[in-house]
Amino acid sequence: MRLLIGIGAGLLALGTVVSLHGPVALTAPNRLAVLSASAAIFPDPDPQDYSIFKEKIPVAQAESTLPAQTLAVAKSFLGTPYVSGTLESKGPETLTINLQQLDCWTFMENSLALALAARTTAPSLDSMQYFVQKLRYWGGAIDGYASRMHYFTGWLLQAEKSGYLKNITRELGGIPYRKKSDT
């Protein structure tokens, strides 16, 4: 299997600097309410990423459903440089948010996370980071390199299990695919 995300340049140099934030208050009038997170530690945001985040929230909020919000955010990313490997860094695995450079995977992931964050009562970068972490890591827990999903099929399974999307291939008559994920 070939990885969707390659190893390359363009990583956001967040290093190991972290800041302690209070509980992420996601008090939405729907099932997002159950996501009220316990204390979370997220890296300090890059000012440029924070600026982009603030631009995207109203874009998502202009729509009403999660699909439409995700698509609206995705369209607003048109023109963003395509850069692979932005999640690869030396040292301990940390949550990387880079809205200035995207590859196809981070494009989709960030679009969805921004849409989800926009649906919270008080959208914040913390809430977006929370959703990115929940989407990007097995069980939403950062615990080393292997805790990050390196196969998009894994991302699919977890996102579907979380109720964010549904793989409709089979119900539309898709054919079985037997290729193994080990290369």
Added chain:
Amino acid sequence: MSARPQKYPELKDPAALQQIRQVEQRLNAHDWFLFHRKKLPVLNPSFRTATSSPLLPGKKTWIFHTRVLRSAKMATSTCCTPLRWANAY
């Protein structure tokens, strides 16, 4: 990945390599489905909303690209796995 650990510096760690192997086993145990692109025009009505987005695997690779899809006309790769964002939110 586990078949070519030398390509991934992080997999020098035996524990990480083992974890990746376990992930691969889980994914391989799952039933996956896809469409050949010739069928996409037939499926077009199903895709013609903002709620679908596909993966586009090729013949030799599993997944090499994913995108948010607005229309099946955008799907030009060999195969695809359409997804529908949940409307429950």
